[in-house]
Amino acid sequence: MRKLIYVILTSLAVALVGCVTINVYFPEAAAQKAADQFIGNVLDHAGAAAKPAPKEPKPSAGNGGGQPSAMLLDLLIPAAQAADTPNIRIQTAATEAISGRMQARFHGALGDLLASGAVGFTRDGMVAMRDATKVPLSQRAQANATIADENRDRTALYREIANANNHPEWEPQIRATFAKSWIEKAHAGWYYQNAAGAWQQK
Incomplete structure (x- = not known):
């Protein structure tokens, strides 16, 4: 009987650790939050700069739930809590520099191109010329x-x-x-590509 319980517990632990390993490969929810935060700062940095601060304390909220059943899981797979935490690093010297350049473009030339409908967001995370006729010939090279x-x-x-x-x-x-995230946060009137690659207007 004791052997059977041991086998069941071992199998359960292996299965749970296997699930956590899948999460570790790519923390999709954390990446989405990171993308939303970065893009929010780029597109609307005056209003968005204050938003990330309240999100920081969330991980500590997990410590308050004192359910005894969770203690065994914490011992078996301590990485489980870490996988739920939006803990993907997006702030480096390089990303800060990129963010600054993007902000300047969105509040300048790129913002104008998007507002005119000449340029749109592609489905692969880039921008592309959608309608060159909306740009005067003398400004197309720029x-x-x-x-x-x-x-x-x-x-x-x-x-x-x-x-x-x-x-x-x-x-x-x-x-x-x-x-x-770029597409979700696009301003009204901007163009983006849908999953099939066709242009649509927000």
Whole structure:
């Protein structure tokens, strides 16, 4: 009987640890929060700068739940709580510099291009020319340079976040998460690509 209980507990522990291992590979919820925070700061940094602060205390709230049944799980898989915590690193010197450049573009040339409908957000986390006829011929070279600068920074951002979290293999997933967030946070009137690649207006 004792052997049977031991086998059941061991199997349960292995199964639970297996579940946690899957979470560790890519913390999707944490990445979504990180993307929302970064993009919120870029698109609307005056209002968004105050928003991240209240989110910080959330992890400590988990310590208050003193249910005895949770104690066994904490002993078996202490990483389970960490997996639920929005703990993905997005602030480095490189990402701060990228954020500053993006803010300048969104409050300048890129913002104007998006508002005119000439440029839109792509489904892969970049920006692209949607309708060049909305840009005067004399300004098209500058518009293309602005798009190239933005996409260069976006590529660097996704790579930097993956590397800052010691998981370079996360880069495609981080890009996909940011792509979704860029579209969700797009201002009314801006264009974006749907899942099929067709342009739609917010």
